[in-house]
Amino acid sequence: MTGGRRIFALWAVPRSTSTAFEWMMRVRGDMTCFHEPFGEVWYQGESPDWPRLQPDSLRTPGLTYQSAWATLRSAAADGPVFIKDFPHYLDALWGDDFFDHFIHSFIIRDPAKTLTSMYKHWPDFHIKETGFAEQRALFDHLAARTGTPPPVIDSDDLLEDPPGVVEAWCRAMGIKFIEEALRWEAGARDEVSWWDGGSFHENLRNSKGLEPQPRTYIDITVAPPRVQEAYEITRPHYDHLFAHRLQVP
Numbered sequence: 001m002t003g004g005r006r007i008f009a010l011w012a013v014p015r016s017t018s019t020a021f022e023w024m025m026r027v028r029g030d031m032t033c034f035h036e037p038f039g040e041v042w043y044q045g046e047s048p049d050w051p052r053l054q055p056d057s058l059r060t061p062g063l064t065y066q067s068a069w070a071t072l073r074s075a076a077a078d079g080p081v082f083i084k085d086f087p088h089y090l091d092a093l094w095g096d097d098f099f100d101h102f103i104h105s106f107i108i109r110d111p112a113k114t115l116t117s118m119y120k121h122w123p124d125f126h127i128k129e130t131g132f133a134e135q136r137a138l139f140d141h142l143a144a145r146t147g148t149p150p151p152v153i154d155s156d157d158l159l160e161d162p163p164g165v166v167e168a169w170c171r172a173m174g175i176k177f178i179e180e181a182l183r184w185e186a187g188a189r190d191e192v193s194w195w196d197g198g199s200f201h202e203n204l205r206n207s208k209g210l211e212p213q214p215r216t217y218i219d220i221t222v223a224p225p226r227v228q229e230a231y232e233i234t235r236p237h238y239d240h241l242f243a244h245r246l247q248v249p
Contacts, residue, residue, distance in 0.1 A: 006076040008173060009102040010084045010153075011138055013131035015117040016109035017155040022084040024166065024210055027181040031082045032075045037068040038089040049091070051126040065092045076101070088134035096145065103173060104142055106135065108241045109155035111234040112218040115227045123226070132234035139241055154245045162210035164248035172246060183209035 008031065012018035019035070026033045042049045045063040075081050083102075090098075111132060118125050143149040151172035158165045162182055170177040220231050 006079070007072065007081045007083060007102045008175070009104050010082070010107055011087050011104065011135060012084060012107045013086060013109065013114055013135055014129065015114040016107050017158060018084050018107050020210060021107060021153070021158070021166075022082070023184065024181050025082045025084075027184050028178050029181075030176075030178075031080045032078075034072060034075070034081065034083045034085075036085045036089075037072060037083065038065060038085050038093070041065050041068050042089040049089075051128050052124065069093065069098075073101070086131045086135070087138040088128060088131040090134070090138070099138075099142065104138075104150040105153070105169065105173060106139055106150060106241060107153045107155060107158070108135070108238055108245070110218070111231050111238050112220045112223070113155075115230050115234070116218055116223055119224060119227050123224075125226075125230075127230055127233060130230055130234055132237035136237040136240055139244075143244075149244045152241050152245045154242060156215050157245065157248070158210070159213040160215050161248055162212060165246065166210070168246045168248050182211075 008025075010018060010021060022033060022035060025031060040060075041063055044058040044060055045065070045068075046059060046061055047064070048057060048059060072081065072083065111130070115130065118130065122129070139150065139152070151169055153165055153169055163179055166182065167177040167179075220228060223231070
């Protein structure tokens with residue numbers, strides 16, 4: 001593995017099909033998988049950073065960016081690791097000494113879809129929680145430093161052709177494609193449910209795999225004003241990464 005790096009990263013934005021992709025990586029069975037470990041710190045660590053923090057918000061003594069990173073490094077010392085997380089959680093760790101431990105990739109989704117989904121759960125969401133600006137910043141930083149854009153998956157492409165897109169991603173990341181990992185049984189998803197018991201993951205609990213789905217579209221003009229405002233801010237960042245997405249012939 002190049003440079004001894006053993007942590008495969010999928011840098012996402014909320015509501016981007018990233019947890020379904022993570023579940024596929026768990027089904028593979030050949031890596032230790034982590035679900036948003038830095039996000040858990042950001043939202044409910046010892047000193048949370050999220051912008052809607054309240055005095056009575058959950059805090060977890062001893063859970064810090066340093067402790068989460070130590071756990072990740074320890075696992076990577078024993079074998080390959082996969083992490084799905086969001087770049088807007090990384091402010092406290094941002095730097096090449098940190099990034100050099102990873103083999104990077106990204107998953108994007110049309111903000112018309114991510115934002116309308118976020119709004120259903122969090123009508124008071126903060127623009128920082130959408131993650132698009134930070135995702136683009138990390139992508140640009142890595143591309144400029146290496147001279148090669150990291151692999152990018154678009155959610156609509158993934159859902160339209162799961163085997164083709166996952167195989168292309170595996171090839172780009174230098175790992176074996178395991179088609180059987182695209183299928184699983186419906187059931188509990190406790191491994192990815194640190195936030196309020198997993199209310200965001202009902203679809204994943206009911207799913208039986210990454211199955212092909214017809215491409216759908218959302219009319220942003222009928223969305224609530226808060227969503228439309230956020231869409232205008234985030235769409236350019238999505239378009240920027242979209243231009244670099246993996247394409248399957």
